[in-house]
Amino acid sequence: MSADRSGALPTARTTLEPRVGAPAASPSYRLELANLSVAVAAFGVGAAMAVMQALSRANLALPLRSPGVYYLSVTAHGVLMALVFTTFFIMGLGYVVLRAALGRDLVSERLGWISFWVALAGTAAATAAILSGTSSVLYTFYPPLQAHPAFYIGAALLVVGSWGWCVVMVRTYRHWRRDNPGTAIPLPVHGMLATVIIWLLATVGVAAEVVLLLIPWSLGLRETVDPVLARTLFWWFGHPLVYFWLLPAYVVWYSVLPRVAGGRLFSDPLARLAFVLFILFSTPVGLHHQFLDPGIPAGWKLAHTVSTYVILFPSFLTAFTVIASLEVAGRLKGAAGWFDWITKLPWSDPLYSSVALAMLTFAVGGFGGAVNAAYAMNAMVHNTAWVQGHFHLTVGTAAALTFMGTSYWLLPRLTGKELRFKGAAQVQPYLWFAGMVMFGVVNHVTGIMGMPRRLYEASYVGAEAAARWSEWTAISAVGGVVLFVSAMLYIAVMVGTWLWSKPGAAPAIEFAEPLSPLREDRGVWDRLGLWTILAIALVAIAYFYPIGQLLRTERFGSPGFRPF
Amino acid sequence: MNRSEAKVSEGEGRGVGGGEEGRGVGARVELYEKIWMWGAAGLVVVFIGAVVYTAAAGAVHPPSHVETIDPQTARTDPRFASPGVTERPDGTVEVVLLAQMYAFLPTEIRVPAGRPVTFRMTSPDVIHGFQVVGTNANAMVMPGYVTEFTVTFPQPGEHLIVCNEYCGLGHHVMHGKLVVEGEAP
Numbered sequence: 001m002s003a004d005r006s007g008a009l010p011t012a013r014t015t016l017e018p019r020v021g022a023p024a025a026s027p028s029y030r031l032e033l034a035n036l037s038v039a040v041a042a043f044g045v046g047a048a049m050a051v052m053q054a055l056s057r058a059n060l061a062l063p064l065r066s067p068g069v070y071y072l073s074v075t076a077h078g079v080l081m082a083l084v085f086t087t088f089f090i091m092g093l094g095y096v097v098l099r100a101a102l103g104r105d106l107v108s109e110r111l112g113w114i115s116f117w118v119a120l121a122g123t124a125a126a127t128a129a130i131l132s133g134t135s136s137v138l139y140t141f142y143p144p145l146q147a148h149p150a151f152y153i154g155a156a157l158l159v160v161g162s163w164g165w166c167v168v169m170v171r172t173y174r175h176w177r178r179d180n181p182g183t184a185i186p187l188p189v190h191g192m193l194a195t196v197i198i199w200l201l202a203t204v205g206v207a208a209e210v211v212l213l214l215i216p217w218s219l220g221l222r223e224t225v226d227p228v229l230a231r232t233l234f235w236w237f238g239h240p241l242v243y244f245w246l247l248p249a250y251v252v253w254y255s256v257l258p259r260v261a262g263g264r265l266f267s268d269p270l271a272r273l274a275f276v277l278f279i280l281f282s283t284p285v286g287l288h289h290q291f292l293d294p295g296i297p298a299g300w301k302l303a304h305t306v307s308t309y310v311i312l313f314p315s316f317l318t319a320f321t322v323i324a325s326l327e328v329a330g331r332l333k334g335a336a337g338w339f340d341w342i343t344k345l346p347w348s349d350p351l352y353s354s355v356a357l358a359m360l361t362f363a364v365g366g367f368g369g370a371v372n373a374a375y376a377m378n379a380m381v382h383n384t385a386w387v388q389g390h391f392h393l394t395v396g397t398a399a400a401l402t403f404m405g406t407s408y409w410l411l412p413r414l415t416g417k418e419l420r421f422k423g424a425a426q427v428q429p430y431l432w433f434a435g436m437v438m439f440g441v442v443n444h445v446t447g448i449m450g451m452p453r454r455l456y457e458a459s460y461v462g463a464e465a466a467a468r469w470s471e472w473t474a475i476s477a478v479g480g481v482v483l484f485v486s487a488m489l490y491i492a493v494m495v496g497t498w499l500w501s502k503p504g505a506a507p508a509i510e511f512a513e514p515l516s517p518l519r520e521d522r523g524v525w526d527r528l529g530l531w532t533i534l535a536i537a538l539v540a541i542a543y544f545y546p547i548g549q550l551l552r553t554e555r556f557g558s559p560g561f562r563p564f
Numbered sequence: 565m566n567r568s569e570a571k572v573s574e575g576e577g578r579g580v581g582g583g584e585e586g587r588g589v590g591a592r593v594e595l596y597e598k599i600w601m602w603g604a605a606g607l608v609v610v611f612i613g614a615v616v617y618t619a620a621a622g623a624v625h626p627p628s629h630v631e632t633i634d635p636q637t638a639r640t641d642p643r644f645a646s647p648g649v650t651e652r653p654d655g656t657v658e659v660v661l662l663a664q665m666y667a668f669l670p671t672e673i674r675v676p677a678g679r680p681v682t683f684r685m686t687s688p689d690v691i692h693g694f695q696v697v698g699t700n701a702n703a704m705v706m707p708g709y710v711t712e713f714t715v716t717f718p719q720p721g722e723h724l725i726v727c728n729e730y731c732g733l734g735h736h737v738m739h740g741k742l743v744v745e746g747e748a749p
Contacts, residue, residue, distance in 0.1 A: 128644025
């Protein structure tokens with residue numbers, strides 16, 4: 001076997017010709033397409049919810065405009081974008097990556113289908129609860145705001161469905177590992193498995209919150225809920241959720257982008273190191289969302305601050321490795337000088353431009369995140385418009401724009417259909433970027449001025465401070481409309497390709513080759529079991545003591561309120 | 565099993581496949597990679613150092629008071645039965661405040677400039693935020709807990725107080741006023 005490999009490797013190393021992609025036995029990708037289509041549908045509805053909020057910022061007297069509709073739409077936008085679009089997209093992408101990079105079928109695809117239907121049923125229940133107007137609790141659903149039980153049960157089913165996805169992913173990997181002991185995990189699979197591990201660690205918190213506290217409470221089986229305990233369990237989940245969104249985007253940045261750009265992945269081991277650091281430090285950081293909460297001692301908030309800054313490091317590594325890979329691509333195309341390589345990159349390819357603009361936005365959003373995490377400085381921006389500016393740059397662009405670009409790359413490869421409305425696909429990422437610059441800048445600026453987030457209307461009966469930020473918010477309304485146009489172009493390309501493109505030969509799904517020879521054996525960064533155990537230990541240290549302290553305190557829960 | 569082979573192939577160096585040019589790029593980028601890694605690690609250490617230093621040496625912490633209260637009786641609890649501003653014997657000022665749907669009680673607060681003001685607040689209903697616009701006085705007000713923190717407002721003037729945590733359909737009108745009186749010391 002080793003002789004085979006050493007015989008095969010030099011050809012791969014000594015040529016820049018694309019190596020033949022995954023030899024998957026022409027899978028049908030139906031499960032992937034099912035997951036991706038739910039993601040796209042959720043994105044479309046979520047975007048329609050958002051444009052109304054954006055126009056609210058311009059304070060126009062639109063028909064149907066009311067606080068009730070506004071907060072309902074904020075809830076629907078948050079849940080459909082942050083939880084449904086992302087989760088279904090990542091499930092679909094995860095299956096594709098495993099199938100293509102391991103070159104084998106999924107183990108227990110049946111479980112994959114059951115998980116899909118469970119998650120979809122949960123999504124339908126939660127969406128119905130939101131649209132009925134009985135669950136305008138926003139996507140963070142902090143008690144004692146109380147939603148309809150269907151909202152919590154739906155959310156729980158979405159998570160249970162995603163656990164089924166995790167089982168399929170891990171089982172498929174383990175089968176491959178049994179047949180390939182001692183072989184290095186293909187890098188995109190390494191990144192997807194890190195995503196799975198982070199998701200499993202994270203969802204323990206939200207499952208405890210929803211199943212033990214919120215469902216019995218909303219059904220009347222439990223009188224009261226302690227809001228600090230609920231928030232602590234929520235943010236146990238809420239911050240690693242960010243990396244659940246981001247890591248699949250990183251998989252695309254590392255393993256697809258350099259290939260599309262015509263280059264090589266600059267450093268394979270650095271990418272693995274980054275993924276392992278994410279496994280370790282994604283979860284024990286949640287208290288940085290609760291700096292201003294009472295009931296949690298300062299020492300633990302400080303401890304979570306330290307781990308939050310550690311998690312900056314793997315993103316710095318990613319920035320370097322990915323940009324270096326792009327420079328290699330430009331130089332292989334004959335670029336000379338310092339910046340010439342940038343012009344050699346395929347800026348009209350929708351995957352390339354989406355990801356490049358997503359990365360640019362993420363650089364800004366990442367530094368904003370360093371401000372949020374700054375323990376004391378956080379008080380300047382906590383719960384202000386700055387925060388919504390921040391996460392629209394990070395999840396709303398770094399992750400979402402990457403996923404949109406990835407769909408342009410993926411759909412022809414999964415269906416054999418050529419993209420329809422190619423011009424729209426080429427313009428769409430730039431429109432998203434332009435809209436997000438307007439929206440993001442205004443929210444950061446008005447946030448520093450003190451404007452709160454999640455406001456139906458921000459004039460505070462003519463207060464002087466409010467007059468200053470109201471001059472700015474109209475610009476973010478324009479940004480919101482541009483974003484909506486971009487979102488609709490994306491939907492048009494997806495639906496158009498799906499319905500009106502004739503299937504032909506599908507291009508192969510191929511991942512970037514590393515510049516330096518790939519380490520063929522299983523290195524320390526591939527010991528995912530070991531890293532998982534260490535990660536569990538870190539989560540235990542970070543949470544068991546603070547939660548234990550909370551449980552030992554005499555606490556008074558709160559009954560539910562439905563002020564909507 | 566492939567350890568020795570892997571070493572040999574690593575010895576062949578970077579840029580195999582890119583020819584002369586690829587090798588050049590590879591070697592140069594490898595140097596940049598080292599600089600970047602250490603630079604990024606240094607930056608992270610500086611960030612952590614700045615936060616930990618100000619926390620330890622300057623006692624700069626976010627509001628983290630631990631004290632509980634029954635939210636269902638908060639309005640009549642002796643600690644919150646008469647919200648308002650009181651001057652303590654030691655010259656500091658205490659503000660007792662209820663944050664409720666959709667108003668702060670009292671709605672207007674008058675405090676002296678240049679003296680430490682300790683805010684004590686709670687909520688009898690859902691979670692609210694208390695933020696004095698234009699300052700870093702910002703905290704969550706949660707049912708079941710007492711939020712306490714101390715700030716000094718150096719300059720006289722008027723500030724808008726806003727609720728910055730969604731609390732229901734009247735969230736956007738929940739506000740108050742802080743008047744800082746007197747001369748700056």
